[in-house]
Amino acid sequence: MKPPKSQPDMEMLRERAAVLTEALPYLRQFRGHTVVVKYGGAAMVEAKLRTEVLKDIVLVEQVGLRPVVVHGGGPEISEMMRRLGKEPKFVEGLRVSDAETVAIAQMVLLGSTNPELVAEIARQGGRAIGLSGKDSGLVTASKLAGPRDLGFVGEVAEVNAGLLNGLLDQGFIPVIAPIAPGPEGETYNINADHFAARVAGALKASKLVLLTDVRGVLKDKSDPSTLISELGAAQAKKMIGAGEIEAGMIPKVEACLDALAAGVAKCHIIDGRLPHAILMELLTDYGIGTMVVQ
Ligand code: ADP
Ligand code: MG
Numbered sequence: 001m002k003p004p005k006s007q008p009d010m011e012m013l014r015e016r017a018a019v020l021t022e023a024l025p026y027l028r029q030f031r032g033h034t035v036v037v038k039y040g041g042a043a044m045v046e047a048k049l050r051t052e053v054l055k056d057i058v059l060v061e062q063v064g065l066r067p068v069v070v071h072g073g074g075p076e077i078s079e080m081m082r083r084l085g086k087e088p089k090f091v092e093g094l095r096v097s098d099a100e101t102v103a104i105a106q107m108v109l110l111g112s113t114n115p116e117l118v119a120e121i122a123r124q125g126g127r128a129i130g131l132s133g134k135d136s137g138l139v140t141a142s143k144l145a146g147p148r149d150l151g152f153v154g155e156v157a158e159v160n161a162g163l164l165n166g167l168l169d170q171g172f173i174p175v176i177a178p179i180a181p182g183p184e185g186e187t188y189n190i191n192a193d194h195f196a197a198r199v200a201g202a203l204k205a206s207k208l209v210l211l212t213d214v215r216g217v218l219k220d221k222s223d224p225s226t227l228i229s230e231l232g233a234a235q236a237k238k239m240i241g242a243g244e245i246e247a248g249m250i251p252k253v254e255a256c257l258d259a260l261a262a263g264v265a266k267c268h269i270i271d272g273r274l275p276h277a278i279l280m281e282l283l284t285d286y287g288i289g290t291m292v293v294q
Helices: 010-030 047-062 074-083 099-123 161-169 192-203 233-241 249-261 277-283
Strands: 034-039 066-071 128-132 139-143 154-159 173-177 179-181 187-189 207-212 230-232 266-271 290-293
Touching (some): 010 277, 034 047, 034 192, 047 099, 047 173, 047 277, 066 192, 074 099, 099 179, 139 179, 154 179, 161 173, 207 249, 207 277, 233 249, 249 290
Parallel strands (some): 034 066, 034 207, 128 173, 207 266
Antiparallel strands (some): 139 154, 179 187
16 A cells, blocks of 8 residues: 555545445445355456455455355366366256266365465455365255256255354355265265355345356347346246246356245345446445346
């Protein structure tokens, strides 16, 4: 930080104070509330953007919220798979995961993505602690039920909310990779949106924020101007059925509906490429992105 100038720019100082004052009602409203942020995709790959996103998370913790980060790592896992001679395959946004794929996912998420996020939060002055479902039984999984066999793709069976609340009480920012053990000691790869929804539900979070690489849910996915600000369950199901919501957007919408059903008050899909998207969502009245409602 630069030392204060001898001739302060009063206008700028006044503006800065005004910004803080305007945020006060939101800070009051959210003080002590838990917010689960799912972070992944393009917004996580770009280093400068990543620093900005993590800085915002440190800031919201400093002003009294309890942020929990769940991260993906899709592009990095796919890249490592290709380097090891495996072609990534997806069914409705979920990665088909044989034993080798889940081993690669675990290696990338816990060996690279997770510690990098933790280190960057530390650099921004936050106290992050890196976890996966495997740490002290934080999250257990079972094989994802469904019409197709996706291998070791799991769904969350149970979340140890007490463990996370204990960490949050001490001012830690939990940063969780969506890997969890099954009943036979097998490892499951869980879509990070699904994982974040269950964590938010178990914590009775006030908000679930899914950061992604598009503005939100689009009516026409090739046209960013067709953002849907508020998406209800019925419309979401219709759009999935019609193929208008597809691929990685399916688990996001499912995650929001799942979290709402579990008692999470508000669920938002927002553009992680937008500078300060998290602050705009949490500390202003401007609803950016898509809010999913029941
Ligand atoms: P993340 O890494 O954030 O989970 P995903 O690639 O898994 O990102 O999911 C986001 C992607 O979903 C978008 O980049 C877009 O290509 C796709 N998508 C499919 N249908 C829609 C839609 N209706 N609106 C917006 N994005 C959609
Ligand atoms: Mg995804």
